[in-house]
Amino acid sequence: MKKVLFAVVVFAALLVAACGGGGGGDAAVIEAVPAEYAGATNPFGADAAAAGADIYKVNCETCHGPQGHGDGPAGVALDPAPKNLPEIAAQVGDDFLYWRVNTGKEGTSMVAWKGILTDEQIWQVVAYVRTLK
Numbered sequence: 001m002k003k004v005l006f007a008v009v010v011f012a013a014l015l016v017a018a019c020g021g022g023g024g025g026d027a028a029v030i031e032a033v034p035a036e037y038a039g040a041t042n043p044f045g046a047d048a049a050a051a052g053a054d055i056y057k058v059n060c061e062t063c064h065g066p067q068g069h070g071d072g073p074a075g076v077a078l079d080p081a082p083k084n085l086p087e088i089a090a091q092v093g094d095d096f097l098y099w100r101v102n103t104g105k106e107g108t109s110m111v112a113w114k115g116i117l118t119d120e121q122i123w124q125v126v127a128y129v130r131t132l133k
Protein backbone atom coordinates (compact mmCIF):
# COMPACT_ATOMS: atom_id res chain seq x y z
CA MET A 1 0.00 0.00 0.00
CA LYS A 2 2.77 2.43 0.96
CA LYS A 3 4.58 1.69 -2.28
CA VAL A 4 1.51 2.46 -4.32
CA LEU A 5 1.06 5.72 -2.46
CA PHE A 6 4.70 6.59 -3.05
CA ALA A 7 4.33 5.89 -6.76
CA VAL A 8 1.25 8.10 -6.90
CA VAL A 9 3.09 10.92 -5.13
CA VAL A 10 6.08 10.61 -7.47
CA PHE A 11 3.80 10.57 -10.48
CA ALA A 12 1.93 13.63 -9.23
CA ALA A 13 5.23 15.45 -8.65
CA LEU A 14 6.40 14.62 -12.17
CA LEU A 15 3.10 15.79 -13.54
CA VAL A 16 3.38 19.08 -11.68
CA ALA A 17 6.98 19.46 -12.89
CA ALA A 18 5.93 18.73 -16.47
CA CYS A 19 3.04 21.19 -16.41
CA GLY A 20 4.49 23.86 -14.16
CA GLY A 21 7.40 25.07 -16.21
CA GLY A 22 5.44 26.90 -18.88
CA GLY A 23 5.15 30.19 -17.06
CA GLY A 24 1.56 30.57 -18.24
CA GLY A 25 2.45 30.65 -21.92
CA ASP A 26 1.03 28.35 -24.56
CA ALA A 27 3.18 25.54 -23.16
CA ALA A 28 0.35 24.92 -20.67
CA VAL A 29 -1.30 21.56 -21.17
CA ILE A 30 -4.93 21.88 -22.14
CA GLU A 31 -6.86 18.94 -20.76
CA ALA A 32 -9.40 17.08 -22.86
CA VAL A 33 -13.03 17.93 -22.18
CA PRO A 34 -14.88 14.90 -20.73
CA ALA A 35 -17.48 13.31 -23.01
CA GLU A 36 -20.33 14.60 -20.86
CA TYR A 37 -19.39 18.19 -21.73
CA ALA A 38 -17.56 17.84 -25.04
CA GLY A 39 -19.20 19.75 -27.85
CA ALA A 40 -21.54 21.74 -25.59
CA THR A 41 -22.49 25.07 -27.14
CA ASN A 42 -23.93 28.16 -25.54
CA PRO A 43 -27.72 28.03 -25.97
CA PHE A 44 -28.17 31.63 -24.81
CA GLY A 45 -26.37 33.44 -27.62
CA ALA A 46 -23.80 36.23 -27.50
CA ASP A 47 -26.12 38.51 -25.49
CA ALA A 48 -25.42 36.31 -22.49
CA ALA A 49 -22.10 38.10 -22.02
CA ALA A 50 -23.82 41.26 -20.73
CA ALA A 51 -25.51 39.35 -17.91
CA GLY A 52 -22.29 37.43 -17.35
CA ALA A 53 -20.42 40.61 -16.47
CA ASP A 54 -22.26 40.96 -13.16
CA ILE A 55 -21.92 37.28 -12.37
CA TYR A 56 -18.19 37.52 -13.00
CA LYS A 57 -17.80 40.61 -10.81
CA VAL A 58 -19.61 39.01 -7.89
CA ASN A 59 -18.24 35.45 -8.11
CA CYS A 60 -14.96 35.38 -10.01
CA GLU A 61 -13.20 38.71 -9.92
CA THR A 62 -11.79 38.43 -6.38
CA CYS A 63 -9.53 35.63 -7.59
CA HIS A 64 -9.29 36.06 -11.36
CA GLY A 65 -9.02 39.87 -11.40
CA PRO A 66 -11.01 42.43 -13.42
CA GLN A 67 -9.66 41.21 -16.78
CA GLY A 68 -9.06 37.60 -15.77
CA HIS A 69 -5.31 38.00 -15.47
CA GLY A 70 -5.19 36.18 -12.14
CA ASP A 71 -4.52 39.38 -10.24
CA GLY A 72 -7.61 39.60 -8.06
CA PRO A 73 -6.89 40.41 -4.39
CA ALA A 74 -7.69 36.82 -3.35
CA GLY A 75 -6.01 35.29 -6.39
CA VAL A 76 -2.44 36.47 -5.94
CA ALA A 77 -2.04 34.54 -2.68
CA LEU A 78 -3.29 31.23 -4.10
CA ASP A 79 -1.10 28.29 -5.00
CA PRO A 80 -1.60 27.53 -7.80
CA ALA A 81 -2.67 31.08 -8.63
CA PRO A 82 -5.32 31.59 -11.31
CA LYS A 83 -3.74 31.72 -14.74
CA ASN A 84 -4.53 34.13 -17.53
CA LEU A 85 -8.15 33.47 -18.47
CA PRO A 86 -8.21 35.29 -21.83
CA GLU A 87 -5.09 33.35 -22.82
CA ILE A 88 -6.76 30.05 -21.93
CA ALA A 89 -10.06 31.07 -23.52
CA ALA A 90 -8.26 31.76 -26.80
CA GLN A 91 -7.06 28.15 -26.90
CA VAL A 92 -10.22 26.28 -25.93
CA GLY A 93 -13.84 25.94 -26.94
CA ASP A 94 -16.90 27.01 -24.97
CA ASP A 95 -17.34 23.38 -23.95
CA PHE A 96 -14.02 23.52 -22.06
CA LEU A 97 -14.94 26.69 -20.18
CA TYR A 98 -18.44 25.41 -19.46
CA TRP A 99 -17.03 22.14 -18.12
CA ARG A 100 -14.43 23.88 -15.99
CA VAL A 101 -16.81 26.31 -14.41
CA ASN A 102 -19.34 23.52 -13.77
CA THR A 103 -16.94 21.08 -12.16
CA GLY A 104 -14.04 23.22 -10.94
CA LYS A 105 -10.38 22.30 -11.16
CA GLU A 106 -9.10 19.58 -8.87
CA GLY A 107 -6.09 20.49 -6.74
CA THR A 108 -6.80 24.21 -7.00
CA SER A 109 -9.16 26.62 -5.24
CA MET A 110 -11.36 26.72 -8.35
CA VAL A 111 -14.59 25.25 -7.02
CA ALA A 112 -17.42 23.62 -8.95
CA TRP A 113 -20.05 26.27 -9.64
CA LYS A 114 -22.73 23.80 -10.61
CA GLY A 115 -25.43 24.12 -7.95
CA ILE A 116 -24.16 27.55 -6.89
CA LEU A 117 -24.88 29.23 -10.22
CA THR A 118 -27.71 28.13 -12.50
CA ASP A 119 -26.93 26.56 -15.86
CA GLU A 120 -27.92 29.82 -17.55
CA GLN A 121 -25.64 31.85 -15.26
CA ILE A 122 -22.72 29.54 -16.02
CA TRP A 123 -23.23 30.03 -19.75
CA GLN A 124 -23.51 33.76 -19.20
CA VAL A 125 -20.23 33.90 -17.32
CA VAL A 126 -18.58 31.72 -19.98
CA ALA A 127 -19.76 34.20 -22.63
CA TYR A 128 -18.35 37.04 -20.53
CA VAL A 129 -14.98 35.31 -20.09
CA ARG A 130 -14.84 35.27 -23.92
CA THR A 131 -14.89 39.08 -23.91
CA LEU A 132 -11.87 39.44 -21.56
CA LYS A 133 -8.62 40.58 -23.11
Ligand code: HEC
Nearest residue numbers: 059060063078080081082083088100101105108109110125
Ligand atom coordinates in the same frame (compact mmCIF):
# COMPACT_ATOMS: atom_id res chain seq x y z
C1 HEC B 1 -11.24 31.25 -4.86
C2 HEC B 1 -10.66 31.79 -6.07
C3 HEC B 1 -11.40 31.55 -7.38
C4 HEC B 1 -12.69 31.92 -7.70
C5 HEC B 1 -13.69 32.67 -6.83
C6 HEC B 1 -12.90 31.50 -9.07
N1 HEC B 1 -11.78 30.88 -9.56
FE1 HEC B 1 -11.53 30.12 -11.43
N2 HEC B 1 -9.73 29.39 -10.89
C7 HEC B 1 -9.08 29.62 -9.70
C8 HEC B 1 -7.85 28.89 -9.67
C9 HEC B 1 -6.84 28.89 -8.54
C10 HEC B 1 -7.78 28.19 -10.89
C11 HEC B 1 -6.71 27.19 -11.30
C12 HEC B 1 -5.57 27.84 -11.94
C13 HEC B 1 -5.92 28.13 -13.34
O1 HEC B 1 -5.81 27.21 -14.15
O2 HEC B 1 -6.30 29.27 -13.64
C14 HEC B 1 -8.98 28.55 -11.65
C15 HEC B 1 -9.26 28.07 -12.91
C16 HEC B 1 -10.29 28.54 -13.70
C17 HEC B 1 -10.50 28.20 -15.08
C18 HEC B 1 -9.73 27.17 -15.87
C19 HEC B 1 -8.39 27.49 -16.30
C20 HEC B 1 -7.73 26.23 -16.83
O3 HEC B 1 -6.56 26.28 -17.16
O4 HEC B 1 -8.37 25.19 -16.89
C21 HEC B 1 -11.59 28.89 -15.51
C22 HEC B 1 -12.21 28.88 -16.90
C23 HEC B 1 -12.07 29.66 -14.39
N3 HEC B 1 -11.26 29.42 -13.31
C24 HEC B 1 -13.17 30.48 -14.41
C25 HEC B 1 -13.77 30.99 -13.25
C26 HEC B 1 -15.07 31.62 -13.24
C27 HEC B 1 -15.92 31.89 -14.47
C28 HEC B 1 -15.33 31.94 -11.94
C29 HEC B 1 -16.59 32.57 -11.38
C30 HEC B 1 -17.83 31.86 -11.60
C31 HEC B 1 -14.19 31.52 -11.15
N4 HEC B 1 -13.28 30.94 -11.98
C32 HEC B 1 -14.06 31.71 -9.79
C33 HEC B 1 -9.55 30.39 -8.66
C34 HEC B 1 -10.84 30.91 -8.56
